[in-house]
Amino acid sequence: MTEDWIIQTNDLVKKYGEHVALDSVNISVKTGATGLLGPNGAGKSTLLKTILGLIALTSGGGKVLGHDIATEGAKIRQRIGYMPEYDCLTPDMPAIDQVRYSGELLGMNPFAATQRAHEVLEYVGLKDQRYRQISTYSTGMEQSAKLACALIHDPDLLICDEPTNGLDARSRTFMLDTLFQVVKQGGRSIIMSSHLMDDVERICDRMLMIHKGQVIAQGRIEDLKAIDREIEIFVWGGASKLEEKLNDMGQSVRRTGRVMRITRVDDSTYGTIIEAAAKTGVQIRKMQDYEPSLEDLFIVIMDRLGYTVKSSSDLLESTTPAMDNAANQGRQIA
Ligand SMILES: Nc1ncnc2c1ncn2[C@@H]1O[C@H](COP(=O)(O)OP(=O)(O)O)[C@@H](O)[C@H]1O
Ligand SMILES: [Mg+2]
Structure with missing residues (x-):
């Protein structure tokens, strides 16, 4: 494993009974921010738990x-902060105790854990609410408290399973901004699962689908x-x-x-478009290379x-996705 590969797996298989949740997964993850994308039931949470x-x-x-x-799960968890998908907080505990306790469970001494708990709760925006019981928190505050628990021991790698799930627009933006800071200012790596393309596009430069x-x-x-290069043209009549x-x-x-996107095979595609316009007498008002979004790529x-x-x-939001060609399953695109 070279320096900047932080995760590599070889033919990872995880079955729950007969059900294959991970099917020969080979991944290589580098330092930085990586998004883990996939529909519900794809195996995202299972993959994150195996990595941990x-x-x-x-x-x-x-x-x-x-x-x-x-064999070295405990050592790995010392260096990784994990923000699980589901509730992991104790409702009748004040946030400050909950976060300190997470640190102690990871082997921090009580004094260091207490000091650090104050710092991380401030970092995730809960400074003024840190003595309140978790049961009084909104979903956004709960997610932030989970993030504080994951950051308590200053991990090299942060694994966040659906960190924006259930959040309103404001809390979601705050969560993404905080995660972005962990990577850009803190110089840490993050793997974030999501079923939302936008979340990943906002903070990740790499992805796994x-x-x-x-x-x-x-x-x-x-x-x-x-793999999705297109030329976008705007036409005036005759589209x-x-x-x-x-x-x-x-x-x-x-x-x-009036907007058309044509797959760019090579440079000759521009000429073909102009030739087609000339032959049909259609005016092209604008022609440009189209910058695809993650959504287009998907x-x-x-x-x-x-x-x-x-x-x-x-x-992504359906548990029973509409799929029409089972024969092609398992082909890798990139
Ligand atoms: N503990 C479990 N026992 C049995 N099946 C499970 C268990 N956890 C997950 N699964 C199944 O494995 C598949 C992958 O689940 P999961 O990793 O939670 O997907 P995702 O996080 O992408 O939604 C799903 O079909 C799910 O029903
Ligand atoms: Mg999941």
């Missing part, structure tokens, strides 16, 4: 920060976007005529009204795997 050495593997293995996930327990894409988001012509000329076109990846998806919310 919290659940037994069925087969395969891996290393996190140089430690073996099968999983679907049905298999990795379908991983790497730098900028590099992955290269459907031009679309038809481009299709006849073998181009792949996505059209919304749709292209799913399309290449043989699924018809109109937006990530079709799939």
Whole structure:
């Protein structure tokens, strides 16, 4: 394992009974911020728990920060802060005690844990509410308290499972800003799972996408976007005529009204578009390279795997996603 790889796994398999939750997962995660994306039930939480050495593997293995996930779970957890998906706080405890207690469980002495608990609660925006019982907290405050527990021992790597789940717009922005600071100012690494593309796009420069327990894409988001290069054109009248012509000329076109996006095969695609416009007498008002979002990338990846998806919310928010080509399962895109 080279210096900047913080996690590597080899053919990681996790079965719950007969159900395969992780299917030969091979991931390499570098320092920095990595988003873990996938629909509900994809295996995100299971993957995070295996990385933490919290659940037994069925087969395969891996290393996190140089430690073996099968045998050195305790060592790994000393260096990782974990913000779990579900409630892990004690409702009748004041936040300050809860956070200090998390530190003590990780082996910090009570004095250091108390001092640090005050610091991290301030960091996550709960300075004035730190003596209140968790039961009086809003969902946003609870998530912040969970983050404080995860940060108590100043971990090298922070693992956050759906940190923005259930948060209103303001709390969500605050949570993402805080996580962003941990990475950019604190120089720590983070792996954040989410079923929301926007969250990942805001703070991560790398991503892992999983679907049905298999990795379908991983790497730098900028590099992955290269599989979705398009040229965007705005036309003045005759859009459907031009679309038809481009299709006849073998181009792949996505059209919304007067705006069309044509897959950029190579530099000759620009010429083909101009030729199609000339042949149909349609005026092109503007032509530019289109900068795809993570959402666009997700749709292209799913399309290449043989699924018809109109937006990530079709799939990401549904527990029974609409899928139409089981034969293509397991193909890796990038
Ligand atoms: N403790 C468990 N026992 C049995 N099945 C489980 C358990 N935990 C998760 N699963 C199943 O494994 C799959 C992956 O779950 P999970 O990792 O929680 O997905 P995600 O976090 O992406 O929503 C799901 O089909 C889920 O029902
Ligand atoms: Mg989950």
